[in-house]
Amino acid sequence: MTHTVLQRKLLPTLDFLLHEWLDVPRLLERERFAEHTRESCDEVLRAASQIAADYFEPANRTSDEQPPVMRDGGVKLPKESHAAWGAYNGFGFLGASHDEAYGGMQLPKTVDMATRVIFAASGPHLGPTLLTDANASLILEHGSEEQKRVFALPQLTGRWAGTMCLSESHAGSSLSDISTKAVPDGPDFGSDPLGPRYRITGNKMWISAAEHDLTENIVHLVLAKVPDADGVVDPSTRGISLFIMPKFLPASDGSLGERNDISLISLNHKLGQTGVPNTALALGDGTYQPRGARGAVGHLVGEVGDGLRQMFHMMNAARTEIGLSAAAIGLAGYAVSLDYARHRRQGRHAGPRGKDASQPQVPIIEHADVKRMLLAQKAYAEGGVALALQAARLLDEQQTGSPEQAKDALLLLEILTPVVKSWPSEWCLEGNSLAIQVLGGAGYTKDYPVELYWRDQRINMIHEGTHGIHGLDLLGRKVRMAGGAGLDLLGSRVETTADTARARGLDDLANQLLQAWRLVVQTTKQAWSTGDPADALANATPYLQGFGHVVLAWVHLDLAAAALVSSHPESAGRLAAARYFFSYELPRAKAWLDLAASRESLCRDLPLDAF
Amino acid sequence: MTHTVLQRKLLPTLDFLLHEWLDVPRLLERERFAEHTRESCDEVLRAASQIAADYFEPANRTSDEQPPVMRDGGVKLPKESHAAWGAYNGFGFLGASHDEAYGGMQLPKTVDMATRVIFAASGPHLGPTLLTDANASLILEHGSEEQKRVFALPQLTGRWAGTMCLSESHAGSSLSDISTKAVPDGPDFGSDPLGPRYRITGNKMWISAAEHDLTENIVHLVLAKVPDADGVVDPSTRGISLFIMPKFLPASDGSLGERNDISLISLNHKLGQTGVPNTALALGDGTYQPRGARGAVGHLVGEVGDGLRQMFHMMNAARTEIGLSAAAIGLAGYAVSLDYARHRRQGRHAGPRGKDASQPQVPIIEHADVKRMLLAQKAYAEGGVALALQAARLLDEQQTGSPEQAKDALLLLEILTPVVKSWPSEWCLEGNSLAIQVLGGAGYTKDYPVELYWRDQRINMIHEGTHGIHGLDLLGRKVRMAGGAGLDLLGSRVETTADTARARGLDDLANQLLQAWRLVVQTTKQAWSTGDPADALANATPYLQGFGHVVLAWVHLDLAAAALVSSHPESAGRLAAARYFFSYELPRAKAWLDLAASRESLCRDLPLDAF
Known part of the structure; x- marks a missing residue:
């Protein structure tokens, strides 16, 4: 077993979350997971960690130093990326949560997503799933049997890959x-x-993981509009349809047929995550003429005009995965800076008569402010991972729970998705910045990976809906859907956590959480009290920030309550992170929520010439 | 006149600050500045802007794409950096604030620093002064007449350059x-x-601007310890002395003599600001043998053991300049993202019946959340620039004011320096991140400079004392020095601003400021109420953050009060930025200050195995 600094941190963290908190052992009792045991799940995680240490960690810097290049109309990736992709799929990770009937392992989503934490932390540059799982999942959900067989199954083994072209x-x-x-x-x-x-x-623009040379074929899921008989298209989102558009058209025997008319226009030169090529594509520009005619060949999924609704299936999966990946990168920065702080000596403690320069210097982890920066990272990253795995647990609940459980899980997923995607993107970026700060000047050099994590992380607040978009989604839709049923359900979960925490002696934190939750509910009402979306949504982003911090306080308290009845070695850290979060982070929420509650109109109304 | 997007923003911003706020016209009435008029100062700023547009803006990306390389034992910089350095010094900017007797322009520091805002915004990578002015200034302050003539004056023309080796x-x-x-x-x-x-x-490690090929000679200011007769050194900072150590020893006629024994060990590969080489140096390792003996030749400045006190002269200058540079980079990101937001069309306003997709898309600056991100950048960057220029104005006051004014100016500079250095470093980094966010995916690519600004900015929280160090300096020393005289004086300035603001109808903001200031004073007392530095300083960084936000609220209110009696075109923006700061930023201060006031001991006391 390889024990890198990073893997030594990842496995115990995940072990606590899965077994002491999310109760995976009980989940495994369900019929769908009959083939699995706690031991077999642990085996999968250990295998992921080994592959991540052997292939992903070393390839991450390589892929920054050797960004993808255009060659022969395609994108060439370094050999280390190929090796990582091969090892990843050699084990079958892409299909891990899928039905055995489709060649998958039928693992719980919760465990599957835990493997992704490992891979995303070890090689954020490699974007191991490359949207492939989400693409295949969409086809498995909405496609015809033939579409599933031809286009989804080859993706589950990593023989083909997928993109989303929006x-x-x-x-x-x-x-x-x-x-x-x-x-x-x-x-x-x-x-x-x-x-x-x-x-x-x-x-199409901003298409990730297109035209690379990792796989023999790439399945694009493309949004396009179908003109009516007069050649007119619906200008709204109702005019959008979804098409499967493979790079190579499959022959009837499953072999690769003709080249479809998809050409690479350009590669974007990115600040980070360069290992995942981001491209502009021309569809049907006549470079190729499949079957002797113009236009790229695409197959409709479902009905005309149903494209955006179907695509949300993939977008929601991608959003959860981005939140998870953001948290994982935060965890990587935490692990590296923690290790540095334990070994780097600098400065001394002040004694009664000041500092005694004749004494040896102390490891910087002994300084209060360094501990603060580490504890902040711990709270951001481990809180973010917990949040994302909880979302995965809800996906399992949706798939294998009772109808009531499944309904609740869906409702919670709906309201939590904007937070799952946004919160780790924002705060693990801050955490990755603190990792640089802990290393000081060394953190600003390419001698350590923390500067790379920080760059890799920065895209997460942008892709799959910016912070602004998710704020609008949360305050404009999610907290109001079904008459506020999602907000109510989340509130009842918050209360359950507070009750448990109280019963275990954490009264102060429980009370603080309930007070914060009441503020969220009250703010939501006040924001909408005029009924005018322009009033309510003028501060949707600060609302998202405040709401997110309260949700994370809930997660941290729930973790702390679990830690109090656990003998797991991670328990002390769980309590420390919760205490940190309630002292240093949660008090910030009020300043953001107050802006939404007062419907502060400054930004909305500011004349453009005042900038 | 070249009008780039950036220069169009810089000149009016500086014009308001210098003439409507810092009252440079009245400063010019003082004898030292008799040769200058408002017109001549404006001429200097326009010349700076022209040179910045012609040489600095284009060279900034070049110097990222062509980082310095080691060649023939030195560091080779791209030709564009040489051209920028030549143009900068061709005009005489390095000596701008120095005595005419030394060949300088004898410009007010306030105007001199305004030119540096222009250069730092236009070419953060080029670090135009390269520590040279601060090095020369230290020698002019503490050196002998001969040291001034030989080592300082060639730096004021840019013929030589300087470093600090700590x-x-x-x-x-x-x-x-x-x-x-x-x-x-x-x-x-x-x-x-x-x-x-x-x-x-x-x-020596982390030595910026060493061994480059811009100048024929480089003057290193080096801290070293002199052993006593028994070969023993004082382990404390009292054992530190300061030496002038030129790369080439000067011959008696001023020409370059022998090579001193300073060798380049390595270049650090940095995340940003690559245009300023950062190096490790070996002193006296025998590579050269000046005058036939071992050891690099250095000349003592002042007395043995007085090194750190003298070096603080340079460190304080460098700290102010870092704050100024951080604010300038923030301003650059603001200008670019503002321009983008005015031109990029995306989305629509919601009408009474939702969005009408048949209408054209609107420029994104019309969205409330984009305005919020722009206004935040404006408040961070323009507030930061105002703060730094105010520090420069205090330097002028110290040099040319009455004894009473000079004494007060020094006291204010002492207490404000940690904020001047730290606040823009932290918040203009946030601003530069928001600039990326405004551009969305485009901001994450190298097609725009915002990702580069963000990388360039990240070092500012680290060099010349990390945030943690400045927190300790502020709460551990500066607010307590001379029985709290600095804090009292700053408080009286805050009250003056509040009075003026009230008289001009800004009662709400004035009251909010006074309340925040009372919280700072009270927090300071509570933090020290046990008298134990370990209690007081456990939350020195959150204290610095809260203190900084209150100082900036003071600056913004003072600017707004000035704007109310001005017909300057920037006035509306000044009021908007103040309103933004008081609504969105100042309410955050309490959460930070409360941690210091309650002497929260969580971080300090956390056992190391809880991480």
Whole structure:
């Protein structure tokens, strides 16, 4: 067993979360997971850790130093990325949570996502799943049987990979504005066994993991609009349809057929995560002429006009995974800076007569402010990982729980997703900055990975919906959906945690949490008290920040309550992180929430010439 | 006149600060500045802006793409850096504030520092002054007449450059631990006309702007310890002396003589600011043998054991300049993201029946959350620049004011320096992150400079004393010095501002400021109420953060009060920034200050195995 600094931190952290907190052992009693035991799950995690140490950790810097290059119309990745991808799929991690009938391991999502924490922390640059699992999952959910067989299953083994093609240069956050068009491909278009066949033309922007050379084929899931008989498209999101558009058209025997008309326009030169190529693509520009005609060939998924709803399946999965990845990168920075702080000697404690320079210097971890920076990272990263794994646990609940449990799980997932995606993106970025700070000047050099983690992390507040978008989603939709049912349900979970915490002697924290939750509920009402979205949503981002901090206080208190009845070696740290969070972090929430509650109109109303 | 996006923002911002706020016209009435008029100062700023646009802006990315390389034992910088250095010094900017007798322009420091805002914003990578002005200033303050003539004056024209050599690999923040030694150079060592001559041996780390090829010579100011007759050194900082150690020993006619024994060990590979090489140096390792003997030749400045006190002169200047540079980089990010937000169209306003997708998209600056991100940047960057220029104004006051004014100015500078250095470093980093956020995915690419600003900015919380060090300096020393005289004086300035603001109708903000200031005073007392530094200083960094936010509220209110009686086009923006700061930022201060007031002991007392 390789024991890198990082892996030594990851495994015990995950072990506590899965077994002492999320009660995976009980989950394993359900029929779907009959083939698994606690031991077999632990074995999977240890294997992930070994592969991550052997392939992902070393490849992460390589892939920063050797960013992808365009070659022969495709994207060439370094050999270390190929090796990591091979090892990852050699074990079958991509299909880990999928049905055995599809060749998967049928592992709980909770355990599957825990392996992703390991890989994302060890090689954030490599984006191991490359959107492939989310792509395959969408097809398995919404595709026809033939689409599943032909397009999803080869992705679960990593033989093929997947992308999502939504944005265009003039339509990033505003998807209603996409201008990629899909028209029926000949009179027999509807009788293709792979689904109604269209010819697609347009340009797509910000497409991650496209055109790389890791796999023999790439399955693009593409949003496009189908013009009506007069050639007119619906300008709203209701005009959006979803198409499967493979790089190589599959022949009927499953082998690769003709090249589809998808060309690489350019590679974006990114600040971080360069190991995952980000591209602009031209669809149907005539570079290739599959089956002798213009337009990229795509197969409709489901019904025309249903594209955005289907795509949300993939977007929600991607959002959860981004939150998880953000937390994992935070954990990586924490592990490296903790190790540095234990070994780097600098300064002395002040005695009664000041500092005695004749004494040896102490490890910097003994300084109160260094402890503060480490504890902050611990609270951000381990809190973020806990939050993301809890979301995975809800996915398991949705799939294998009673109808009531499944309904509640879905409701909680809906309201928590903006937080799962945004909170770790923001606070583990702060944590990664603190990791640099702990290392001081050394942290600003490429001799340590912390500067790279910080760069890798920065995209997470942007892709899959910016902070601003998630704030609007949370305050504009999620807390109000079904008459506030999601907010109520979350509130009841908060109360349950507070009750448990009180019963275990954490009255002070329980009271603080309940008070903070009441502030959230009250703020939500006040923000909407005029009924005008422009009033309510003018401070949707500060609301998201305040709401997020309260949710994390809940997570930390729940973890601390679990730690109090556990003899796990991680327990002391869980209590410390909770205490830190309640003393140093939760008091910040009020300043953000007050802005939403007072419907502060300064920003909204500011004339543009005042900037 | 070149009008880049950046320069169009810089000049009006500085114009308001200098003329409507810091009252430079009245400063110019003082005898020292008799040669200058408002017009001539404006001319200097316009010239700076022109040179910055022509040389600094284009060279900034070049110097990121072509980081310095080691060649022939030195550091080679790209030709664009040479051109920028030449243009900068061709105008005489390095000597701008120095006495005419020394060949300077005798400009007010306030105006001189305003030019540095322009250069630091336009080419943060180029670090135009390269510590040279601060080095020369220290020699002019503490050196002998001959040391001034030989070592300082060539730096004021940019013919030579300067460094500061403090850190060693085991002694970064802890200067008492330096092990570089200086021994008298022969029996006649005391009679050298350039000052007592020593031979110096040791290694120095994190030395910025060393061994580059911009200038024919480089003057190192080096901290070293002089052993006593028994070969023993004082382990405390009292054992530290200061030496002038030129790369080439000057011959008596001022020409360059022998190579001193300073060798480049390595270049650090940095996350940003690569244009300023950062090096490790070996002193006296025998690579060169100046005058046929071992050890690098250095000349003592002042007295043995007085090194750290003298070096503080340079460190304080460098700290102010770092704060100024941090604010300037924040301003650059603001200017670029503001321009982007005015032109990039995305999304629509919601009407009574939601969004009408058939309408054209709006510039993103019209979205409330984008305005929030721009206003935050404006408040951080323009507030930071105002703070730094105010410090420069205090330097002018110290030099040209009445004895009473000079005394007060010094006291204010002492207490404000930790904030001037730290606050812009922290919050303009946040601002630079928001600039990326405004640009979305585009901000994460190298197509725009915002990702570079963010990287450049990150070092500012580290060099010249980390945040942690400045927190200790502020709460441990500065607020307590002279029986709290600095805190009292700052309090009286805060009250004056509040009175003025009230008289101009800003009662709400004035009251909020006074309340916040009372909290600072009370917190300071509570933190020290046990008299135990370990209690008081356990939360010195949160104290620094809270204190800093209150100081900035004071600056913003003072600016707003000035704007209310001004017809300057910047006035509306000044009021908006103040309103933003009081609504969105100042309420955060309490959460930080409460930690110091309650002497929260969590971090200090946490056992090391809880991490």
